[in-house]
Amino acid sequence: MADEPRALRPASAVRARATSALQRLQPALAGHARASLGARDAAALLARVQRRFIDVYQALDEVYGATGDLDGLMADLLRLVADAAATRDDDLRVLDHRREIAPDWHLREEQVGYVCYADRFAGSLAEVADQLDYLSGLGVTYLHLMPLLRPRPSPNDGGYAVVDYRAVDPRLGDMTDLEQLAAALRGRGISLCIDLVVNHTAREHAWARRAAAGDPVYRDYYHVFGDRSLPDRYSATLPEVFPDTAPGSFTEVPGLGWVWTTFHDYQWDLNYANPRVFREMLDVMLFLANRGVEVLRLDAVPFLWKREGTACLNEPEVHSLLQASGGSSAAPRRRWSSRPRRSLAPTSWSATSGSTTGTARSASSRTTTSSW
Numbered sequence: 001m002a003d004e005p006r007a008l009r010p011a012s013a014v015r016a017r018a019t020s021a022l023q024r025l026q027p028a029l030a031g032h033a034r035a036s037l038g039a040r041d042a043a044a045l046l047a048r049v050q051r052r053f054i055d056v057y058q059a060l061d062e063v064y065g066a067t068g069d070l071d072g073l074m075a076d077l078l079r080l081v082a083d084a085a086a087t088r089d090d091d092l093r094v095l096d097h098r099r100e101i102a103p104d105w106h107l108r109e110e111q112v113g114y115v116c117y118a119d120r121f122a123g124s125l126a127e128v129a130d131q132l133d134y135l136s137g138l139g140v141t142y143l144h145l146m147p148l149l150r151p152r153p154s155p156n157d158g159g160y161a162v163v164d165y166r167a168v169d170p171r172l173g174d175m176t177d178l179e180q181l182a183a184a185l186r187g188r189g190i191s192l193c194i195d196l197v198v199n200h201t202a203r204e205h206a207w208a209r210r211a212a213a214g215d216p217v218y219r220d221y222y223h224v225f226g227d228r229s230l231p232d233r234y235s236a237t238l239p240e241v242f243p244d245t246a247p248g249s250f251t252e253v254p255g256l257g258w259v260w261t262t263f264h265d266y267q268w269d270l271n272y273a274n275p276r277v278f279r280e281m282l283d284v285m286l287f288l289a290n291r292g293v294e295v296l297r298l299d300a301v302p303f304l305w306k307r308e309g310t311a312c313l314n315e316p317e318v319h320s321l322l323q324a325s326g327g328s329s330a331a332p333r334r335r336w337s338s339r340p341r342r343s344l345a346p347t348s349w350s351a352t353s354g355s356t357t358g359t360a361r362s363a364s365s366r367t368t369t370s371s372w
Contacts, residue, residue, distance in 0.1 A: 025075050056323075114135060136188050150167040152204045182294075198299060212253060220276070
């Protein structure tokens with residue numbers, strides 16, 4: 001929530017620092033990767049890291065370089081990636097290699113998308129799997145299932161108030177059902193996309209419950225204020241998303257304070273100025289990638305960064321965070337959402353072997369494409 005964007009440094013200076021950081025971090029990563037992956041797969045992972053490291057470092061430097069231990073953060077993220085790679089199924093590793101050979105797979109003209117709610121389309125995830133002949137007959141190569149991760153009980157903003165990123169809405173099935181569906185789709189040449197809500201959690205999420213219980217570590221996962229002075233200053237320039245049904249952008253939580261709630265009082269905005277939050281969300285992306293999800297549609301992305309005196313929409317740090325999660329500041333894998341609060345995302349360096357979670361997309365009121 002800094003007052004001004006971090007000043008841009010000369011690109012050559014940041015690249016030099018990134019190169020030096022990679023030299024410092026690579027020996028420990030190599031040892032960790034060899035121990036968990038074996039020599040051959042460790043060498044492949046290190047090659048991917050070397051290719052993406054500078055882009056990721058530069059993006060995170062724009063967000064966290066002035067406030068924390070960037071080397072420590074990068075080392076932690078690299079360990080996450082290596083650990084996820086070690087538990088990745090063989091058929092997903094084969095998919096990773098195919099994606100590396102054809103990194104523009106999602107932009108090809110033969111791609112045909114189908115978007116639906118699992119319950120309205122078939123009833124459950126298992127029943128979606130029963131409809132693959134129908135989807136294949138339509139020529140579908142990309143199935144986007146609308147929010148299916150476990151939400152709070154109603155009201156839950158149509159499923160966008162998530163209680164657990166690692167569980168499926170029990171009305172639709174469980175995580176095993178999702179893995180089996182992803183595998184069945186993959187066997188038909190159909191990529192699975194799901195929604196990932198990155199701006200906020202439900203107030204019943206474990207992080208929020210710990211924050212409300214007084215844990216200072218988790219309190220800093222959210223934007224919490226002791227009184228109304230700062231919220232009032234922010235509110236002077238903030239648009240209201242639901243002015244009729246959920247006016248205002250802050251909610252008083254007894255015993256905690258005023259919590260930033262852009263959408264509804266039960267959706268608490270995450271604090272991406274805290275690098276722990278970025279790490280947590282990367283860990284979630286890797287978990288979902290290892291369940292067989294090939295594309296993540298990132299939700300409410302424009303709201304990720306808060307800056308006083310602005311509308312807190314599409315701030316520069318938002319784009320840096322997305323570039324870091326996608327692994328390349330120049331990756332031409334951007335699509336724009338037709339809804340101003342939603343955003344999309346395919347392949348990333350962080351997807352264990354480099355293929356399945358998200359270069360993130362920004363949001364716009366129109367549908368178009370951008371190569372940044």
